[in-house]
Amino acid sequence: MDKVVLAFSGGLDTSVCVKLLEEKYDVEVITACVDVGQGDEEIAKAEKMAKEIGGYKHYTIDAKEEFANEYIARGIKANAEYEGYPLSTALARPLIAQKIIDIAKKEGATAIAHGCTGKGNDQFRFEAVILAMSDLDIIAPIRELNLTRTEEQAYAAEKGIKLNSDKIYSIDENIWGRSIEGDILEDPANEPPEEIYAWTASAEDALDTPQKVSIEFEEGIPVAINGEMMPLIDIIKEANKIAGENGIGRVDTIENRMIGLKSRETYEVPGAKLLIAAHQALEELVLTTDELRFAEYMSTLYADLVYRALWQEPLREDIDQAIDHMQRRVSGEVTMKLFKGSIAPLTRESPFSLHSIEQITFEDKETDQREVEGMIKYHGLQAANYQKLNR
């Protein structure tokens, strides 16, 4: 019998997929859960679920460090946000897909399956990587059978699949962010209920005194928080905690999905908002005017590519290289003030600072102010000539 590796989370879609694959596609199912920081409880649940459903074999792959160092680090250097959403799910999908490909090759499987519906972006992200990086077939049971959530629930009940969660929302979580979709959130006319949030306090419940946080960067990557050097993954955890307590990182947006649908999306991204804001504050100090303009342009382009499932696009690699080159001078320390959902830079220092206190101060005698006169005369030369035509 043909073997198929299923990207498995233990939720409704992928649990139903195990049975559908066996029954309707007549294959042996290997379930694989790639840990990008869904939380130990979720990983354990997925393992328990895999055992209960009784596929052929189950894998759990710990990819948390790799996700932090190879993917989130790029997201920070690029300030990668799509319409105000610091890319989290979108950044993790290419890594998950690659890990599943590795297992499929090792197991001699003929295909990879996923539980994505035909409406979202994740189907594009998984399949783009599988098509580019392997010759494996792709099976998308939920999409191919055009199933609704209610039909999936009925099928699960019929097959005796006991879902080990009573969650009504579709939640995707990794160390960089948490996305909450579905149920009453689908209608933008509804307020998001407080219960959907797990990482962030509301502004009302946030800490009552402002908090200062210092972040140290080396070549664009955070290396210490509040003076303590630690691996990026731990800095992210700490940043999530501090920013979350201060009510930072709730995003509620009408997102433009790849297939054109507008979708109400809610996110919790406290650490991402803090680290990206600190990174931008440092860039302002060390990059030139033109570098900053270009960085902003690259950031939008980069986020669009990653959001739109084009991780394999050479332009993504080209931009990464340009960004890395620019980030060689993005080293130094920034202090941020966090208070009830607001975030602002307090201090910035860097050995590569292009700011000069000697030059900017009003007490300066060295910079001869008179020299600027000539520059002004010629600066608007063409505009002045144009206006003269009408005078």
Ligand code: ARG
């Ligand atoms: N809208 C976000 C994105 O496209 C989050 C998707 C969350 N995925 C999910 N399967 N719940 O990146």
